[in-house]
Amino acid sequence: xxxxxxxxxxxxxxxxxxxxxxxxxxxxxxxxxxxxxxxxxxxxxxxxxxxxxxxxxxxxxxxxxxxxxxxxxxxxxxxxxxxxxxxxxxxxxxxxxxxxxxxxxxxxxxxxxxxxxxxxxxxxxxxxxxxxxxxxxxxxxxxxxxxxxxxxxxxxxxxxxxxxxxxxxxxxxxxxxxxxxxxxxxxxxxxxxxxxxxxxxxxx
Amino acid sequence: xxxxxxxxxxxxxxxxxxxxxxxxxxxxxxxxxxxxxxxxxxxxxxxxxxxxxxxxxxxxxxxxxxxxxxxxxxxxxxxxxxxxxxxxxxxxxxxxxxxxxxxxxxxxxxxxxxxxxxxxxxxxxxxxxxxxxxxxxxxxxxxxxxxxxxxxxxxxxxxxxxxxxxxxxxxxxxxxxxxxxxxxxxxxxxxxxxxxxxxx
Numbered sequence: 448x449x450x451x452x453x454x455x456x457x458x459x460x461x462x463x464x465x466x467x468x469x470x471x472x473x474x475x476x477x478x479x480x481x482x483x484x485x486x487x488x489x490x491x492x493x494x495x496x497x498x499x500x501x502x503x504x505x506x507x508x509x510x511x512x513x514x515x516x517x518x519x520x521x522x523x524x525x526x527x528x529x530x531x532x533x534x535x536x537x538x539x540x541x542x543x544x545x546x547x548x549x550x551x552x553x554x555x556x557x558x559x560x561x562x563x564x565x566x567x568x569x570x571x572x573x574x575x576x577x578x579x580x581x582x583x584x585x586x587x588x589x590x591x592x593x594x595x596x597x598x599x600x601x602x603x604x605x606x607x608x609x610x611x612x613x614x615x616x617x618x619x620x621x622x623x624x625x626x627x628x629x630x631x632x633x634x635x636x637x638x639x640x641x642x643x644x645x646x647x648x649x650x651x
Numbered sequence: 652x653x654x655x656x657x658x659x660x661x662x663x664x665x666x667x668x669x670x671x672x673x674x675x676x677x678x679x680x681x682x683x684x685x686x687x688x689x690x691x692x693x694x695x696x697x698x699x700x701x702x703x704x705x706x707x708x709x710x711x712x713x714x715x716x717x718x719x720x721x722x723x724x725x726x727x728x729x730x731x732x733x734x735x736x737x738x739x740x741x742x743x744x745x746x747x748x749x750x751x752x753x754x755x756x757x758x759x760x761x762x763x764x765x766x767x768x769x770x771x772x773x774x775x776x777x778x779x780x781x782x783x784x785x786x787x788x789x790x791x792x793x794x795x796x797x798x799x800x801x802x803x804x805x806x807x808x809x810x811x812x813x814x815x816x817x818x819x820x821x822x823x824x825x826x827x828x829x830x831x832x833x834x835x836x837x838x839x840x841x842x843x844x845x846x847x848x849x850x851x
Contacts, residue, residue, distance in 0.1 A: 518794055525794050540787055543780060549791060572776075576769045583765070583776035587736040590783045594733035597790060598742050601720075601826075602713055 456487055459510045463561055466508070466533055470584040471577050480575070484567040488560045496552045496560075503541035503548050505562040509534050512558025513622055517630075518550050526630040529555075529623055535589065555623060600633060608632045609642045652680065652703045656754055659701065659726060663777040670770055677760040681753040689730075689745040696734035696741050698755040702727050705751025706815060709743045710823070719824040722748075722816060729753075732782055748816065798827050802835045 463485075464478045473481075487510070490496060497503050499519055507514075514536050516528040527550060530536035541548035542565060563571070571578045599608060612632055613620055619628065629639035653675055660666060666674070681700070683689075690696050692711060700707070707729045709721040720743065723729035734741035735758060765772045796804065805825055806813060812821065822832035 518791055520795065527790070527794075540784055540791075543784055549795075572773070576772075579769055579772050579776060580765070583772055583779060586776060586779045586783060590779055590786070591733045591737045591739075593783060593786050593790075595742075597720075597786065598711070601718055602711065602742075 456510075459487075459559065459561075462510065462533075463508070467581060471581040473577065477575075477577065481571065481578070484563060484571050486562045486564070488562045490554045490558050490560070492554050492556050492558075494554045496554065497538050497541070497548055497550075499549060499551055500547045501541075502545060503538040504564050505537055505560075506535060506542060506565075506568060507537050507552075507560040507562045509536065510559040510561055512554060513556040514552055514554045514558050515623075515627055515631075516550050516552050524551075524630070525633075526627045529619060529627065529631055531619070531622070535585070555627070605632075605634050605638060606642060609634060609639065613646070652752070652754060653678075655703055655726065656701050660774060663781075664770055664774045666770060666774070670768055673768060674756075674764060674771060677756055677764065679755045679757075681755050683747050683751045683753065685747050685749050685751070687747045687751070689747070690734070690741050690743070692742060692744055693740050694734075695738055696731035696745075697757050698753075699728060699730045699732070699735055699758075699761065700753040700755045702729060703752040703754055705753075706748040707745060707751060707753075708748055708816075708820060708824075709745045711743050717823060718826075719820055722812060722820070722824055724812065724815075728778070736779070748820070793826070798825075798831060799835060801825050802827070802832070803839075806839060 460482070464473065464475075467473055467478070486505075488496075488505075488507070490512075496507070496514065497505075509530055509532055511532055513529070513531050515526050515530070516536055516538070517524045517526045528536060536552055538548035538550050538552060540546065540550075545565075572582060599611065603611065609632060612628070625639060625643075626636050629636045632639070634642070656675075656678075657666075657671055660671070660674075683705070689698070689700070689707070702723050702725050704725060707723045708719050709723075709729065709731065710717045710719040712718070721729065729745065731741035731743045731745055733739070734743075738758070761775070765775060792804070793801070802825060805821070816824075818832055818836075819829050822829045825832070827835075
């Protein structure tokens with residue numbers, strides 16, 4: 448990273464330091480040792496960051512913006528993840544197994560990523576034992592979230608999934624096109640609209 | 652028994668004898684009958700288990716129906732992993748299907764070992780990553796494949812489980828009705844699948 452970009456991104460980097468320290472406390476010096484391994488990537492909205500068939504080179508943490516991951520199918524697509532500030536998004540099967548990606552990551556808003564390449568990540572793990580712990584804790588959290596989403600999909604009905612989501616993600620309703628949220632929750636767009644109206648009439 | 656675990660672990664990280672002993676010293680061997688409940692929903696999972704012999708399933712109740720999410724056999728890990736990792740109450744039940752021998756490690760011991768060995772911490776990271784990837788693969792598979800394709804993929808990858816696990820459990824695991832499962836099985840008998848598709 449160049450000096451200018453470091454200055455420009457000072458606020459964002461402070462945020463990243465804070466974010467990582469929630470898992471493992473890192474001193475200023477320890478954090479600055481990581482910076483050479485981290486790239487800052489900026490994208491406009493509606494840009495495909497990784498396409499189907501490509502090999503995922505990066506693990507991305509969103510600094511600002513919003514992106515989604517989806518699975519393209521013959522006649523439609525399924526949104527698998529909606530990620531915003533502080534979330535990790537990438538094609539993980541492709542990244543870890545070095546195989547062509549089956550899913551697509553696309554920005555919804557203009558988005559800034561902190562991106563770590565596969566090789567850099569391996570090097571970080573080798574050089575900094577603290578990163579080994581950080582990685583383990585981050586991945587554990589990822590697993591727990593994934594499991595909880597999977598459980599909800601199987602266990603909750605459409606209405607419950609909808610209500611739970613708007614309760615826990617009120618800001619997403621404003622930022623994400625409705626059809627993507629509906630797809631993410633595995634709810635038909637018509638049903639989603641109906642449920643949304645239901646809420647509105649209840650409040651008034 | 653420990654050789655089996657050692658072999659499994661070496662697929663992730665090559666541990667020295669000393670490092671492996673470190674891990675092995677904390678391991679508890681558990682001999683369990685069939686239908687033994689290891690964890691109930693609402694409890695915090697205390698163990699991560701490696702199956703040396705037997706079969707274990709994990710499930711939850713949707714209303715009165717059991718929904719099976721995992722079936723683990725010899726050489727695989729089983730436990731209510733999300734609860735084990737987070738310390739939050741388990742959403743799932745974990746229960747043996749056959750008389751089972753497990754090598755088990757408690758959360759406290761594992762955390763202590765992590766503090767003392769970066770290599771074992773690496774092992775933990777890689778194994779947890781594998782959990783995440785398996786979940787992703789399963790989830791994408793469910794979205795991409797129809798009922799028949801899910802059935803065929805399962806049969807191809809787990810011929811042994813077709814013999815060992817009651818059909819109703821397999822149907823639940825594959826998220827299909829028991830009748831559908833029977834029908835697909837009949838089909839298989841008449842015409843074994845010749846197509847081999849790569850799923851990821």
